[in-house]
Amino acid sequence: MDSHSADMVEFGPRTHVLVTGGAGFLGSALVDLLLARHCSVTVIDDLSNGLLSNLPASDSQLTVRTFRVGDPAFNASVRDEVGQADAVFHLASPIGVQRAHKERFAVTSGILESGCSIVEACRLHRRPLLYTSSSEVYGSGRDRPITESDPVMTDIRPRWGYAAAKAAVEHLVAGLLFDFGIPAWIVRPFNMAGPRQRSATGLVLPVFVNAALRGEPLVVHDDGEQRRAFLHVADAAEGLLLVMQCRSLQGRPVNLGGSEAVQIGKLARMVVEATETNAPIVMKPSNAVYGDRFAATYDRVPDTGLLTTLTGWRAVRSTKQTIMDCIEHMRTERVMA
Ligand SMILES: NC(=O)c1ccc[n+]([C@@H]2O[C@H](COP(=O)([O-])OP(=O)(O)OC[C@H]3O[C@@H](n4cnc5c(N)ncnc54)[C@H](O)[C@@H]3O)[C@@H](O)[C@H]2O)c1
CATH class of the missing domain: 3.40.50.720 (NAD(P)-binding Rossmann-like Domain)
Known part of the structure; x- marks a missing residue:
């Protein structure tokens, strides 16, 4: 050009x-x-x-x-x-x-x-x-x-x-x-x-996948009913x-x-199912994680x-496909590490 x-x-x-x-x-x-x-x-x-x-x-x-x-x-x-x-x-x-x-x-x-x-x-x-x-x-x-x-x-x-x-x-x-x-x-x-999304950034899906693959708890904030679309x-x-x-x-x-709105609690269950692990899902108030000045967001x-x-x-690509691709990538990285 x-x-x-x-x-x-x-x-x-x-x-x-x-x-x-x-x-x-x-x-x-x-x-x-x-x-x-x-x-x-x-x-x-x-x-x-x-x-x-x-x-x-x-x-x-x-x-x-x-x-x-x-x-x-x-x-x-x-x-x-x-x-x-x-x-x-x-x-x-x-x-x-x-x-x-x-x-x-x-x-x-x-x-x-x-x-x-x-x-x-x-x-x-x-x-x-x-x-x-x-x-x-x-x-x-x-x-x-x-x-x-x-x-x-x-x-x-x-x-x-x-x-x-x-x-x-x-x-x-x-x-x-x-x-x-x-x-x-x-x-x-x-x-x-x-x-390629990294769990170290704290973003919810790679954090859930990383926890599930390790058999560690998936921590869902507040009531888990907040909705996002991935x-x-x-x-x-x-x-x-x-x-x-x-x-x-x-x-x-x-x-x-x-365009598919998913509740975060449901996302955690989808990740556990897709990784075929028995990782537990635990609920925690967001202010216990971030402190009182945290601004929680409900539906976005x-x-x-x-x-x-x-x-x-x-x-x-569906949410399910997105979850599967995230899992696949993290599994491959583990094998390479
Ligand atoms: N991931 C999401 O869900 C999301 C949502 C909303 C907006 N965004 C925006 O989309 C863009 C891409 O996000 P991402 O998820 O790929 O994040 P990312 O961290 O994977 O990518 C950002 C890249 O920028 C580099 N970087 C940061 N500051 C820099 C600087 N000053 N100079 C040179 N490199 C620098 C980082 O090393 C990183 O590789 C960002 O602007 C982000 O704010 C992302």
């Missing part, structure tokens, strides 16, 4: 794509997809949570750079890499409710610093940018599917530092489009799951590509998530009508 001011992005042999956070769970699935489309890809990842083993090291179309986006010492490198790219996906971010709660400063500043660095480089070089925000911006959840017009809701409790920073960067990204005419997209993923990471990566090819989605938040299920209507995207 030679016209960088073009507001459509095609992903093919002549497209060079920059993926920050590309050694992570979603980033590496996106890299797989881009390489399969014969794009050349550069990944920037500081390996704070990503793994080089998530990437096909021998692929000549792939370049991996390991530094922290947002570190002032590397702002020039970020600008160089953005300048060479036809399209930029900014996925690099600290993640997980657990970490957001325990290290509010590092999480909030990490999102803001990396966001500023990437947005500034895209502004300078006029490069199209897709940013992964988060459904955390919707706050504590709703008793019905959440749409993009639902308000962003946060307060000063530790958990929401992540959400508030994600929401702030959404504004920078929107500013690229509305103030400077640079194509920009904002995606709000809900719960994603599948291969999206397979491969469906999520497809969604990101479709979003960046859709002109009508520029500059507006778009939900990306699963997306309405993905906007994405489906404008791009034709649909999740094709």
